[in-house]
Amino acid sequence: MLAEWGEVEHLMRQPGNPSVPIILYRRGATITEAKSELSGARAAEYPVVHGQPALIDFSCSLVRADVLTASGISAIKRRPNWLRITKGWLFGTANLSARNVVSFRDHVLSHGIERPLVLMIGAATKGAGTDGLYETEAVRQIAFDIYPSAYTHFIADAHQIPLASGSVDGVCIQAVLEHVINPEQVVSEISRVLKPGGLVYAETPFMQQVHEGAYDFTRFTELGHRWLFRNFETISRGALGGPGLSFYWAAKYFLRGLTRSRLLSDVLSLPFALAALMDGMIGEDHKIDGSNGAYFLGRLTGTSIPLSSIVDEYRGAQR
Structure with a gap:
């Protein structure tokens, strides 16, 4: 709450x-x-x-x-939250997010801290699957975005989080890192505000076309996402949506380019959504290589993955 x-x-x-x-x-x-x-x-x-x-x-x-x-609002124009969440449940990514968020919550609670504090970044709208966090009275959330909402306490830029160092027990950041100009700096700030051994849960896109216009900068492979959080010990990580969902995104943007219409392309691309529904038939290693996005749940440590070891972290099918 x-x-x-x-x-x-x-x-x-x-x-x-x-x-x-x-x-x-x-x-x-x-x-x-x-x-x-x-x-x-x-x-x-x-x-x-x-x-x-x-x-x-x-x-x-x-x-x-x-x-x-x-x-009182940002320059970023977001799609309606209900539409994004509906698609997430339809394609199964919201189910995976919900399970991951519950796991994140349970790991935060496992430290034995009374009513631990979790920082929600980019939380002006509720992230997919986050009800398991918001509806748990045993965990408190402090939240911000670049515009105000009923779910935020303050407005801030994640490159300079206006919180004391070592002040929160966990950080949840969903679909934000692609919209910041310097993801490394944001992750450094996440590490700063976390207590020693604090938890992070992140979701970031890979095979997605530009969304939110000029405020869209970066994509990460699943391995690149792991490197971004190299100062964290892995609890779980993997693909969030496979090549089927990536194919659907590509088809939708192809049709948008042909028709010059977002609404018409959304309608015409519906048959391609079947590809996203088939991601359940694809193994995790092949999902990783064609993933629509990546997730990472980890614990802050005092050590970092050596550069020479990052290739050993690869979990895709091309081994």
């Missing part, structure tokens, strides 16, 4: 300078101002958008202050 502000506001820090606390001012339960604890010229004030502080250093972020504060 989402944490109350009073439980987590002491963790807030200046973006890019986690040694400096953020002071939140309230009128009743509503946040009205947010300032750094520094005094004089070094002090920083942050806008409050729809009651949520926008804790972003706009001088080094793709998020534009004028767009955010003018409308």
